[in-house]
Amino acid sequence: MLAGLQAVMDPTEIVGIVNTGDDTDLHGLHISPDLDTITYTLSGVANPVTGWGITGDTFRALEALERFGAVTWFRLGDADLATHLYRTGRIRDGATLSEVTAEISRAFRLAMSLLPMSDDPVRTRLRLEDGREVAFQEYFVKMRHSVVVEHVRFAGAELAKPAPGVLATLESAEVIVVAPSNPVVSIGPILAVPGVASVLQARRDSVVAVSPIVAGAALKGPADRLLVELGGEASAVGVARFLRAWVGTLVIDDADDGLADEVRAAGLNCVVAPTVMRTPERAAALARVVLGVTVDLGRSHDASASPGA
């Protein structure tokens, strides 16, 4: 979504507010998978096949970790490791996650700004059917999200402060775009950071989300199952109901044309458009639609996006 927006507007006007509830500490490293995937994607080094990591990366360090019986299900490539090493070293030296994120963005020559939702640790934890509570990466990567979730919480959120610039960006942005991400575990953590939800509520008319559920299924990941497991509905209507307190307009896919009235009945504006970003051109077209919605609402093309996983 950010790549699409970047293609149709001045990228220096874009601020990406990124979920850090997926962050994990592994081998002593501070790993921020969402920040990294966005950085790698925007800079063109992302591995398009896996959806994570750096294209052409090697796994020498990870292979060598096997000798110690260490966790190796979280696949850390050698070049990818450098990002985590740099972040971890800077944080141990006293830098905040925001500061390191800006440095990493500069190193990858991103034109837009990325902000972590918070500099404080917030960790998404999922209680499974069997009563166990697991960290997000254990659920998402190790278990390949093939388990039933009973409850989700964002540990540390109540004590977390929004990172510098987050609230100011949301207060002043001409458009706030909620990317087509998992509402529960990618948008949810951002909403859980104190102050974010109330700003969005106040600015609801300027908030445009794209449904991550198309024709009743998540395009990727477990968004559809999570919505159902937590008492909602795996559809654009379920997404509308989940987000309606904070989102004024929902963009749903052509395939869900028949659900537009139900979305409106949930209290949101509804725009129907092709939302599946198979190519950069499709992403740019969707970005134009998203920004066009707000033109219809009498606003200009400046945008801020809150992407998730």
Added chain:
Amino acid sequence: MLAGLQAVMDPTEIVGIVNTGDDTDLHGLHISPDLDTITYTLSGVANPVTGWGITGDTFRALEALERFGAVTWFRLGDADLATHLYRTGRIRDGATLSEVTAEISRAFRLAMSLLPMSDDPVRTRLRLEDGREVAFQEYFVKMRHSVVVEHVRFAGAELAKPAPGVLATLESAEVIVVAPSNPVVSIGPILAVPGVASVLQARRDSVVAVSPIVAGAALKGPADRLLVELGGEASAVGVARFLRAWVGTLVIDDADDGLADEVRAAGLNCVVAPTVMRTPERAAALARVVLGVTVDLGRSHDASASPGA
């Protein structure tokens, strides 16, 4: 030296007490260069050309770190990184350096035991001619030890406790071998750990050192210059004077035959033998000499070694 001892006696009877004053924190990692070099050497994976790291290692992560302008003069190979990642992760989880060292030794299938001199941080710091104080790795690796040192201290040593087993090993070992290491920066930190020097003093008759200075020059590293810069002499006699409080016998090289009387005048027994361990056979032969010394003194072949860098 440890490899030589291992070749001529039951390796399970050897305990290596290792300098950790060279340890460094880089990119958030806990790096223990002396422990690692010994582990890699004993397990046969050490790079014989560089004297550090793992043979055939790649440097993908390090190359990727250049993007961030991070420190890259400390060359971390990808497979080598795994050792630091494992150690760091375990220490962050609450393990002691001793515990992790034992785990790493097992992973590399070492037959002998390695003990860090202390589980507490001790950091060798060198004050240079220009008044600046630098950490050991900055001096040794970044500056390639081509600077004049005015003073050496072991920060944290006064508060450090010997690691579990260190004093008991020194108290009960039949022979204590001081490897031919830099007396100032490799043996010095071990001596600075409270309790070590007094045990060695008490057991001085069982302590055999091999001079790292041959024909007035260090076989490798800056031992010769450091001895002179700190007011001593770059010779086997200088080594004898530096170590005489704790070492009963000094083995000096055939090339230094003419210095034997001066070593004895310094108050040590002196044994002249080939000490340059060019091959495993030479190392084994030297080990036999070192152990033979103590046979002459009426002791048996059980040995403990305190190697340095």
